[in-house]
Each structure stands twice: as C-alpha cells, then as structure tokens.
Amino acid sequence: MTDLPDRTERKLGLVIDLDICVGCHACAVNCKEWNAGGHSGPLTDTAPYGDSPSGVWFNRIHTFEVNDPETGTGRTVHFPKSCLHCEDAPCVTVCPTGASYKREEDGIVLVNADTCIGCKLCSWACPYGAREYDETEGVMKKCTLCVDKIYNDSLPEESRVPACVSTCPVGARSFGDLGDPDSDVSRLVEARGGVALMPEQDTKPVNRYLPPRARKGPPPQEASGTSEDRAPRMLNHDSGERDGAGLIARWIDRALSN
Amino acid sequence: MHPAKSVILFTTASGAGYGLLIWLALFSATGTIAPDRGFGFAAFVLSLGLVTGGLLSSTLHLGHPERAWRAMSQWRTSWLSREGVAALLTYAPALLFAAAWVLFGTNSGIAAFLGLIAAAMALVTIYCTAMIYASLRTVHAWHNIWTRIGYMTYGLMTGAALMALTGSLWGVARLDSLLGAAIVTTALGYMVKWRYWRFIDGTSSASTAETATRLKGDVRLLEAPHTEANYLMTEMGFQIARDHSAKLRRATLVFCFAVPFVAFLLAYAAGPVLAAILTLLGTLSMAAGILVERWLFFAEAKHVVMLYYGEKTA
Structure with missing residues (x-):
C-alpha cells in the first residue's frame, strides 16, 4: 500500500561528503553495473552508441560553482545525487497502483516493476529527480539502496554496502542507520553539520549531505572571472536547438517565431 | 513540464464532458429543459463520449x-487513484439519468435527483483531476488554489458551451438560459485565468538552487x-516555445474567452438559425482555445x- 509507515525500524541511508568528493562518477558507474543485473534490472539505455545516448541511472553527479559574494572567492563542488529515501516520500503516496512502497523494516523506498503502470506521476512528485522512466520496460526505476547487496549473505560482510559506497575511491559516501543516533553515520552527520536537501519540500529525506569545510588561510588576493567569461553550460537551453521537437511542435515554433 | 498530448486531450475532453453532465442535471432540476429524447440522446452521447474518450x-x-x-x-493516498475511482462511480448515476431521459422521457423527479448525484460526482472527479497537479509541491505553478478553481471553472465553462451548442442545434425553448450560463462561465474563466497568470508571474517556489x-x-x-538530456530533463525541463508563452497567452485570451464570449452574447440576441451558427463558432473557438x-x-x-x-529558481 502507498500509505507510509508511521515509523520504520531503521532509517538506512547515505551520508555524502561534499568536501572530499572528487567528481569521478565512479559511484554512478558502479551503481549502473550492479543494478543493471539487480532488483530493478535491467537499466536500459536507448541509442547507447548513437547521436543522443540516453539511459536509466540511479546516480547522477552534478558539478556546481559556489561564489561567496562577501570574499569574492569561488569553489567547485561535486554533487552526487541519488534517492534520499525520504520519510515522507511523496513519490510513494501519489502512486495510484501501490507499486511504490516504503519498507517498514529499513525505510528503503522501492518500486514493484510487476505492478507499475508507468504513469510517471512519482517522478513529478519527487523534488530530487530520483525516479527515472525506463522507456524500454515502460516502468519507473529508482535507487534500491542496493537492497539485493546489503543483505546478501553470500557476500563478505565488508561488501554488504551499496555499490556507490563500496566503489568510492575517496570515501566520500557512507552508509548506515540514520535513525540510530549512536550509529557511525549519525555521529558523522552530527560532527560535520550534515544537512537535508530542500527541507522546504517537507519530504524529510533520510540521506544527509556534509557541506564543504571552510577554507583555511586568507582568500586569494585577486578575484577573477565575471559572469561574461564563464564557461558555457554543457546543455544550453537558450540555444536555438529545436531538433528534439516533434513535427507539430516545430511547426508551431516556426509559426510563432514569425 | 512536458505537455503530453494524451493528458491535454484527457483533461480538456473529460472536463467538458463532466461540465455538460453537470449542466444537464442543473437545467433538469430547475425545469429549464424539457426531456426531449433526441436532444437528451445527443447531449448524453456527447458528454459521456468525451468523458470516456478522455479517460x-x-x-x-x-x-x-x-x-x-x-x-x-x-x-487512500493518491489523487490519481481517487480520480479513477470517482470517474468510474460517476458512470452509475450518469447512465441511470441518461436512461431515464432517453428511454422513459423524463428528466424530473427521481431522474433529476439521479442527475444531481451524477453532477456532484462529476464535480468531485474534476476536483480530483485538479488535485493530481495541485498536490505536487514540486511544481509551484500547480501547487496553488488556482489550479483547483481553474479546472472546475473550465469544466463548467466548456460544458456550458457544449450545452448551449446542443440546445441551439435542437432549438430548445429556453436557449437564453443555456447561453446565459455559457456567457457567465466564459467571463468567469477569463477572470480565473488572469488571476492565475498574475499569481505564477509574481511568485516562485520556496526552493532555489541554494x-x-x-x-x-x-x-x-x-x-x-x-x-545529453536525460529523462528528467525532457519530462520536467520542457522549454520549447516557452519564449512564445506571451503569444500563446494572447491566443488563449482570444480563442478561449473573447471570441466565445462575443459569439454567445450575439447569439443571445439573434434568431434561432443565426444563434446556432454563432454558438457553433464560439464553441469551436473555445475548443481550440482550451487546448x-x-x-x-x-x-x-x-x-x-x-x-x-x-x-536558479523554480
């Protein structure tokens, strides 16, 4: 059922350290590798070797530039994003079929691919972009917190963590029970002032992000770089590109442009 | 948000169908419309056809x-699910109301009562449709009162236009009442849209890049x-022709509200044949406008x- 449990026995989730993530995308790659054959597999791709490859990924790593207007200094922050396994998961309550559910025992949010109708409403309800539509299978896919790995007795104990955690070369990702105040991850969040993303969306995410540490030493003397000479965005929405549009949309676009 | 053709067609067609059902019930309960079987048959086929086609x-x-x-x-939790249930439940009183009218030639008494139940259910269904969008905190342009008011107003507005059209084609006695409903709801529709645009232009989501x-x-x-663009960017980051939104807003004002309003107003004063032509013009314009x-x-x-x-903002 899409009723959310009043409380879950544990709150399994991730703690992501933005101070040490180097933006190597290894978490996304290993996630794809494990989950392509896991609970929600396959994670299909469309035209993987074509002009415009696309596919289902549970991890996406964004890179932001943060400018401090007071000191005029900037820094680059690599920002891995996956499902936050929210306590008040809106993606679950909007599901009309009951295919989406939040587990009472550990709080993991999952999709039953056998009953999902592929209406995409859950992806509209999620503020974080955690749910992706699998064009080939016609169902929604999402991070499972490697539910088929973390409880897998046939794996050595140290491997029973999500694929993104075990593969991170710098240890920027931690996994554990964020509902237990004495767990390693909870202590880490406490010590580093870990935060939830978009708290105003009232989703009560379980995952926490550790903000970059303050810089040591004085700021650089000369702050350079204005908005005019910044690097172009990789995907420019403002460009005149209309190739992706359908025939009718392109015709309307041309008619209105005159 | 990506404007899927199927969803645009569904929300507009079912809204108009339910709106027509509501007006059929209201005009029956008030005794404005006589239970003409031919008119009833046409109106119910149009109403339930639009609803079913939309679904x-x-x-x-x-x-x-x-x-x-x-x-x-x-x-229990999903507005999409509630909409489905409400839509299905509406068929029972609606079909009984239609049967009483078309088969037994009555739209008063128990038939009118069944009609009012169907009308109430139809309104609930439109409300559920609106709530699918209005309940999404992630979309500021939808998560507000105007989404609900808008969906119900446009259901009633397009339904009133179809009611006036069917009535004028059948030459019903009290066409002035039908046209009156269409004129009032069209004016109301314009006001709601204007307030909605003012709201979404003047406010934005509490969420920001920060x-x-x-x-x-x-x-x-x-x-x-x-x-490359991923699913999230094509579904949630729809951008094409947003720079044309000012032109399309003007098109909405003209086709959805202005032309129908004037056409219905002229039809109100015109003779039966001219009234039917003007009502048809107004309704066709509104159909294009509502899309x-x-x-x-x-x-x-x-x-x-x-x-x-x-x-930077949403």
Whole structure:
C-alpha cells in the first residue's frame, strides 16, 4: 500500500561528503553495473552508441560553482545525487497502483516493476529527480539502496554496502542507520553539520549531505572571472536547438517565431 | 513540464464532458429543459463520449496501459487513484439519468435527483483531476488554489458551451438560459485565468538552487552530469516555445474567452438559425482555445528538479 509507515525500524541511508568528493562518477558507474543485473534490472539505455545516448541511472553527479559574494572567492563542488529515501516520500503516496512502497523494516523506498503502470506521476512528485522512466520496460526505476547487496549473505560482510559506497575511491559516501543516533553515520552527520536537501519540500529525506569545510588561510588576493567569461553550460537551453521537437511542435515554433 | 498530448486531450475532453453532465442535471432540476429524447440522446452521447474518450486517452501515455485497472486501488493516498475511482462511480448515476431521459422521457423527479448525484460526482472527479497537479509541491505553478478553481471553472465553462451548442442545434425553448450560463462561465474563466497568470508571474517556489544544494553563496551549475538530456530533463525541463508563452497567452485570451464570449452574447440576441451558427463558432473557438490553455498549463510549469540542472529558481 502507498500509505507510509508511521515509523520504520531503521532509517538506512547515505551520508555524502561534499568536501572530499572528487567528481569521478565512479559511484554512478558502479551503481549502473550492479543494478543493471539487480532488483530493478535491467537499466536500459536507448541509442547507447548513437547521436543522443540516453539511459536509466540511479546516480547522477552534478558539478556546481559556489561564489561567496562577501570574499569574492569561488569553489567547485561535486554533487552526487541519488534517492534520499525520504520519510515522507511523496513519490510513494501519489502512486495510484501501490507499486511504490516504503519498507517498514529499513525505510528503503522501492518500486514493484510487476505492478507499475508507468504513469510517471512519482517522478513529478519527487523534488530530487530520483525516479527515472525506463522507456524500454515502460516502468519507473529508482535507487534500491542496493537492497539485493546489503543483505546478501553470500557476500563478505565488508561488501554488504551499496555499490556507490563500496566503489568510492575517496570515501566520500557512507552508509548506515540514520535513525540510530549512536550509529557511525549519525555521529558523522552530527560532527560535520550534515544537512537535508530542500527541507522546504517537507519530504524529510533520510540521506544527509556534509557541506564543504571552510577554507583555511586568507582568500586569494585577486578575484577573477565575471559572469561574461564563464564557461558555457554543457546543455544550453537558450540555444536555438529545436531538433528534439516533434513535427507539430516545430511547426508551431516556426509559426510563432514569425 | 512536458505537455503530453494524451493528458491535454484527457483533461480538456473529460472536463467538458463532466461540465455538460453537470449542466444537464442543473437545467433538469430547475425545469429549464424539457426531456426531449433526441436532444437528451445527443447531449448524453456527447458528454459521456468525451468523458470516456478522455479517460481512454489518459491511458495512452502509460508504460503499461493493460495494468491501468490497478490505478483504482490506492485511493487512500493518491489523487490519481481517487480520480479513477470517482470517474468510474460517476458512470452509475450518469447512465441511470441518461436512461431515464432517453428511454422513459423524463428528466424530473427521481431522474433529476439521479442527475444531481451524477453532477456532484462529476464535480468531485474534476476536483480530483485538479488535485493530481495541485498536490505536487514540486511544481509551484500547480501547487496553488488556482489550479483547483481553474479546472472546475473550465469544466463548467466548456460544458456550458457544449450545452448551449446542443440546445441551439435542437432549438430548445429556453436557449437564453443555456447561453446565459455559457456567457457567465466564459467571463468567469477569463477572470480565473488572469488571476492565475498574475499569481505564477509574481511568485516562485520556496526552493532555489541554494536550498537544493544547501551550499552557502551564489550557486550555479558548472557541469551537468552528462552531455545529453536525460529523462528528467525532457519530462520536467520542457522549454520549447516557452519564449512564445506571451503569444500563446494572447491566443488563449482570444480563442478561449473573447471570441466565445462575443459569439454567445450575439447569439443571445439573434434568431434561432443565426444563434446556432454563432454558438457553433464560439464553441469551436473555445475548443481550440482550451487546448492552448491546457498546453500552457503544462509548458509554463517549472519543476524544482531543474534547480539541479542550471535553473536558479523554480
């Protein structure tokens, strides 16, 4: 059922350290590798070797530039994003079929691919972009917190963590029970002032992000770089590109442009 | 948000169908419309045809249409599920109302009572449709009172136009009442749309690039996760023709409200033949206009997930 449990026995989730993530995308790659054959597999791709490859990924790593207007200094922050396994998961309550559910025992949010109708409403309800539509299978896919790995007795104990955690070369990702105040991850969040993303969306995410540490030493003397000479965005929405549009949309676009 | 053709067709067609059903019930209960069997048959075919066609069209965008029946099960939490249940339940009183009218030639007494139940259920269904969008905190342009008011107003407005059209083609005695309803709801529709645009133009989501990342300072996307657009960007980051939204808003004002309003007003004063032609013109214009209105409702709506893809506000 899409009723959310009043409380879950544990709150399994991730703690992501933005101070040490180097933006190597290894978490996304290993996630794809494990989950392509896991609970929600396959994670299909469309035209993987074509002009415009696309596919289902549970991890996406964004890179932001943060400018401090007071000191005029900037820094680059690599920002891995996956499902936050929210306590008040809106993606679950909007599901009309009951295919989406939040587990009472550990709080993991999952999709039953056998009953999902592929209406995409859950992806509209999620503020974080955690749910992706699998064009080939016609169902929604999402991070499972490697539910088929973390409880897998046939794996050595140290491997029973999500694929993104075990593969991170710098240890920027931690996994554990964020509902237990004495767990390693909870202590880490406490010590580093870990935060939830978009708290105003009232989703009560379980995952926490550790903000970059303050810089040591004085700021650089000369702050350079204005908005005019910044690097172009990789995907420019403002460009005149209309190739992706359908025939009718392109015709309307041309008619209105005159 | 990506304006899916099936959803635009569904929300406009079913809204008009339910609106027509509501007016059939109201004009029956007040004794305004005589139970002419031919008129009743045409009106019910039009109303239930639009509703059914709309519902079927809504399943077209599903990944698994054959599993659509499962969508009835989660009415306790899901507005989409509630809409499905309400839509299905509306058929029972609506078909009984239609049967009483068409088969037994009555639209008063128990028939009118059944009609009013069907009308109430139809209104509930439109409300559920609106709530599918209005309940999404992620889309500021939808998560407000105007979404609910809008969907119900446009259901009643397009329904009133169809009611006046059917009535004028059949030459019903009290066409002035039918046209009056169409004129009033068209004016109301214009006011609601104007207030809605003023709301979405003047406000934005509490979420920003800064709350999305919780980074201190001015946050801007330096590098996207990948070179190509992904599902999230095509579904939630719809941009094509948004720069045309001013033109399309004008088209909405003209076709959805201005032309129908004037046409119905002239029809009110005209003789029966001219009234039928003018009502047909007004209704056709409104049909085109409401499609543009609904297209804009999706295309202009920004989703907070795009804050991770370079947007500063949502």
